[in-house]
Amino acid sequence: MTFFQLIRKNLFRKKLRTILTTFAIFVAFAIFGILATFQNALNSGADTASADRLIVTNKINFTLPMPIAYASRVATVPGVKLVSHANWFGGYYQEPKNFLVALAIDPQSYLDLYPEYVLPPAQRAAFLGDRGSIIVGEGLAKQFNWKLGDRIPIKSNIFRKVDGSDTWDFTVAGIMTPGSTGVDVNFVAFHYEYFKQTRSFGGDTIGWLILRTESPKENERISRTIDAMFANSPFETETKTEQAFNKAFTEQLGDVGFIILLVVGAAFGTILLIVGNTMMLTVRERTNEIAVLKTIGFTADSIFRLVIGESLLLASIGGLLGLGAAYAASIGLAAVSGGRFGVMAFSPVTALIGVGIIVALGLLTGLLPALRAMNLNVVTALGRK
Amino acid sequence: MARTLAQINAVTSMNLRSIPSRLWTSISTVVAVGIATGVLLSFLAMSNGFRSTVKGTGSPDVAIFLRKGGGGELNSIITREQVQLIEEAKGIAKGPDGKALLSAEMYSVVDGIKKSSGTKANLPLRGVGPNAVNVRRGIKISAGRMFQSGTAELVVGRAVSKQFKGFELGRTIRLASQNWKVVGEFEAGGSVFESEIWSDIAMLQGLYRRGSSVQTVRARMEDPNRLKELLAFSDADPRLKLDVKAETEFYANQSRGISDLILYLGWPLAIAMSFGALAGALNTMYASVDARMREIATMRAIGFGGLPAFVGTMTESLLLSAIGGVVGTLFAYLLFDGISASTLGSNFTQVVFSFKFTPELVVQGVFLSLIIGFAGGVFPAWRAARVPLLAAFREQ
Numbered sequence: 001m002t003f004f005q006l007i008r009k010n011l012f013r014k015k016l017r018t019i020l021t022t023f024a025i026f027v028a029f030a031i032f033g034i035l036a037t038f039q040n041a042l043n044s045g046a047d048t049a050s051a052d053r054l055i056v057t058n059k060i061n062f063t064l065p066m067p068i069a070y071a072s073r074v075a076t077v078p079g080v081k082l083v084s085h086a087n088w089f090g091g092y093y094q095e096p097k098n099f100l101v102a103l104a105i106d107p108q109s110y111l112d113l114y115p116e117y118v119l120p121p122a123q124r125a126a127f128l129g130d131r132g133s134i135i136v137g138e139g140l141a142k143q144f145n146w147k148l149g150d151r152i153p154i155k156s157n158i159f160r161k162v163d164g165s166d167t168w169d170f171t172v173a174g175i176m177t178p179g180s181t182g183v184d185v186n187f188v189a190f191h192y193e194y195f196k197q198t199r200s201f202g203g204d205t206i207g208w209l210i211l212r213t214e215s216p217k218e219n220e221r222i223s224r225t226i227d228a229m230f231a232n233s234p235f236e237t238e239t240k241t242e243q244a245f246n247k248a249f250t251e252q253l254g255d256v257g258f259i260i261l262l263v264v265g266a267a268f269g270t271i272l273l274i275v276g277n278t279m280m281l282t283v284r285e286r287t288n289e290i291a292v293l294k295t296i297g298f299t300a301d302s303i304f305r306l307v308i309g310e311s312l313l314l315a316s317i318g319g320l321l322g323l324g325a326a327y328a329a330s331i332g333l334a335a336v337s338g339g340r341f342g343v344m345a346f347s348p349v350t351a352l353i354g355v356g357i358i359v360a361l362g363l364l365t366g367l368l369p370a371l372r373a374m375n376l377n378v379v380t381a382l383g384r385k
Numbered sequence: 386m387a388r389t390l391a392q393i394n395a396v397t398s399m400n401l402r403s404i405p406s407r408l409w410t411s412i413s414t415v416v417a418v419g420i421a422t423g424v425l426l427s428f429l430a431m432s433n434g435f436r437s438t439v440k441g442t443g444s445p446d447v448a449i450f451l452r453k454g455g456g457g458e459l460n461s462i463i464t465r466e467q468v469q470l471i472e473e474a475k476g477i478a479k480g481p482d483g484k485a486l487l488s489a490e491m492y493s494v495v496d497g498i499k500k501s502s503g504t505k506a507n508l509p510l511r512g513v514g515p516n517a518v519n520v521r522r523g524i525k526i527s528a529g530r531m532f533q534s535g536t537a538e539l540v541v542g543r544a545v546s547k548q549f550k551g552f553e554l555g556r557t558i559r560l561a562s563q564n565w566k567v568v569g570e571f572e573a574g575g576s577v578f579e580s581e582i583w584s585d586i587a588m589l590q591g592l593y594r595r596g597s598s599v600q601t602v603r604a605r606m607e608d609p610n611r612l613k614e615l616l617a618f619s620d621a622d623p624r625l626k627l628d629v630k631a632e633t634e635f636y637a638n639q640s641r642g643i644s645d646l647i648l649y650l651g652w653p654l655a656i657a658m659s660f661g662a663l664a665g666a667l668n669t670m671y672a673s674v675d676a677r678m679r680e681i682a683t684m685r686a687i688g689f690g691g692l693p694a695f696v697g698t699m700t701e702s703l704l705l706s707a708i709g710g711v712v713g714t715l716f717a718y719l720l721f722d723g724i725s726a727s728t729l730g731s732n733f734t735q736v737v738f739s740f741k742f743t744p745e746l747v748v749q750g751v752f753l754s755l756i757i758g759f760a761g762g763v764f765p766a767w768r769a770a771r772v773p774l775l776a777a778f779r780e781q
Contacts, residue, residue, distance in 0.1 A: 017668055024664035027657050060561045061494045061507060063459070063733065090460060158460045166454055234594070236562055251504040252729045266424050267658055270417045274665035277413040281672055 007309040021278045025318025028271040029354060032264050033326020036350040037333065042250045048182045049243035051216040056209035056226055059236035065205035066235045077225050079218040080211050084109035087192060087207040090158035093144055101187035102154055104195035113210055116179035123174030131194040133173035137185035141175045148172055160200045181345055276365040279311050283369035290373050291381035304374040311366030319358035323351060392689050396697035407673055411705055414669040417662040418709025418754050423717040424658055426750045428651025430721055434741035439639055442576035443632030444522050445609040450602040451628045458492040458601050459733055465597035470625055474618045476611030477604045480519060487604035488516040491589045494734055495560040497549040508545065509581045509734040510560060512589030520605045529554050529569030534585050540569035542579035544737035548727055561592050577636065580737045639730060659757055666761025670702050674769045681769055682777035691770035698769045702762025703755060710754025718742050
């Protein structure tokens with residue numbers, strides 16, 4: 001019988017107890033994996049942000065507009081390579097509950113600035129060539145069954161057309177796919193020029209500017225230059241890196257991160273107790289047996305490894321199953337949510353942290369019983385009864 | 386019958402008195418059940434607090450006029466001419482000056498800095514006239530005074546000054562490219578209005594270059610039933626065609642999204658954690674039965690029935706989880722009751738709310754712990770009831 005077989009036999013001696021304990025561990029790691037997936041989704045904006053992109057918004061609040069003339073003035077700042085702009089549309093499809101992130105953009109520069117929104121060359125050309133067209137994320141296309149060439153009505157809860165209607169009709173010219181994992185393409189975008197000419201108010205204003213700098217090292221200086229340029233004007237600006245902007249946006253949701261930490265911490269505290277307790281029970285029950293093992297020549301060292309090995313195996317089985325279940329759930333959640341909360345993805349980092357915690361859990365819960373088993377005095381143990 | 390009862394009594398008391406010999410296992414069950422209960426209760430209290438803040442906002446006899454299809458106050462726009470038309474509507478109560486009691490208001494978003502995290506968050510800056518307080522009920526200046534029209538003065542809701550930096554009385558704060566003096570703090574019965582900053586509407590219209598347009602109009606109705614008349618009035622006039630809602634209904638709709646989210650996250654989590662705690666409870670109870678195999682078998686041999694063994698084990702399990710439930714509830718209550726938090730409400734601005742425990746929540750928590758206790762006790766108890774007599778002689 002190999003050492004590992006001995007550990008395995010020990011672990012499954014009391015099947016019911018082991019199954020129950022494994023289940024408890026499974027639950028904790030499934031909770032951990034799913035909550036981490038939520039957290040990733042909320043942070044996906046900040047994580048995939050490019051270091052050389054800056055966002056310029058109205059200083060009072062990012063929901064307020066600024067003149068479109070700012071785009072050309074910002075372009076003259078040394079170190080700025082490319083400038084584009086976007087405007088929030090407050091869009092929805094058919095009913096208000098089908099909320100859409102819809103943006104009126106300057107098509108050419110916007111797509112150049114965001115190479116991670118991938119469009120086949122033919123679709124890109126079609127979009128750039130037709131003012132009344134729209135590009136949509138692949139998830140949304142699937143959700144609402146939009147095909148290339150479809151005419152789709154997009155409603156706005158902010159803007160009105162000159163004729164008083166709140167519905168703009170667009171031709172689907174392209175379907176965007178994410179260029180790498182974590183990139184969020186769950187939005188639609190159309191030509192700002194067309195939007196400006198058909199809306200009844202708003203004039204020559206835009207929502208925000210996006211620009212690419214020559215190098216992230218220049219970001220500080222460029223931000224300061226831009227904000228100084230518009231200081232004391234009716235539309236003061238605030239320039240931030242894209243990452244800082246996205247992070248500030250999720251922070252508005254409040255103490256989500258703290259709550260997640262709290263729950264995961266509570267779940268693990270419980271599991272630690274249950275598993276630790278089971279291991280203690282197991283070793284106590286086997287006092288005689290361990291004494292016999294020692295008598296027939298097992299060293300204290302190998303006894304220690306025997307017990308630690310058992311707790312590690314226990315933690316691994318439950319933990320890996322739990323992480324696996326969280327992975328499966330994340331795929332399901334991504335499909336169900338349609339990207340409304342960002343990109344639901346079970347990241348390799350989450351998996352790695354999970355495995356780290358599994359090892360820590362196994363070591364921690366096994367340590368005390370293993371020490372006790374190792375230091376067991378054979379004579380007292382066998383004499384005890 | 387009487388004998389069975391006496392037996393149950395004896396076995397149960399033996400069970401309970403033997404708990405100290407399984408102290409650590411028993412404590413771990415208590416703690417596991419406690420944590421599961423505590424997590425559930427803190428989520429429920431959060432959801433409950435948010436809902437009661439948002440739902441407690443507004444009165445049924447205040448009608449709110451918004452642009453059609455706009456949804457929130459932020460997206461709405463109403464012209465000066467439309468406000469004048471609304472003044473003519475029947476069913477609106479008259480103020481002391483004999484004019485219709487209505488308040489035309491501007492609603493904009495400014496940045497505040499959260500005290501807890503030091504991060505920026507959207508705060509609503511509402512431009513109001515003198516009638517804002519008359520139309521609403523229960524707005525009370527709790528410190529300082531009301532702002533003076535035509536000056537750069539602000540009053541802030543109690544929740545704002547508690548949660549955000551720089552809103553202390555007498556301080557000057559820069560918002561919307563303008564330095565403002567904080568001259569007062571107001572209470573609004575714990576409603577959403579306490580998360581708002583109020584200033585003079587004319588000042589804001591000037592700052593935002595809005596001319597004479599406003600965003601919403603609130604009107605006090607003679608009684609809540611006049612809403613239909615106002616709606617008909619607005620629909621009949623092509624110059625109006627506005628959405629008209631009772632203020633209570635307006636805020637009730639807004640509360641749904643977020644509190645549902647908290648609720649839908651809280652229950653599944655609590656259920657998952659309960660299963661974890663259940664596994665712990667089962668382990669403990671099986672260990673309890675196993676440790677007393679000989680004892681139980683001996684009792685069976687001298688004439689005790691299976692039922693007392695079952696009840697004894699069951700009682701032990703229920704007692705342990707009930708203690709866990711009570712401890713968890715107490716902890717959650719001490720840690721979280723009354724704690725303030727803020728999150729993004731559906732108007733795209735922060736809503737400050739407090740965690741709120743109610744007796745119903747506590748009942749739900751204890752109920753959950755008893756379910757865990759029952760499920761964790763029933764199988765071990767069944768085993769205890771069917772211990773073979775031979776086990777009495779088995780070497781342990």
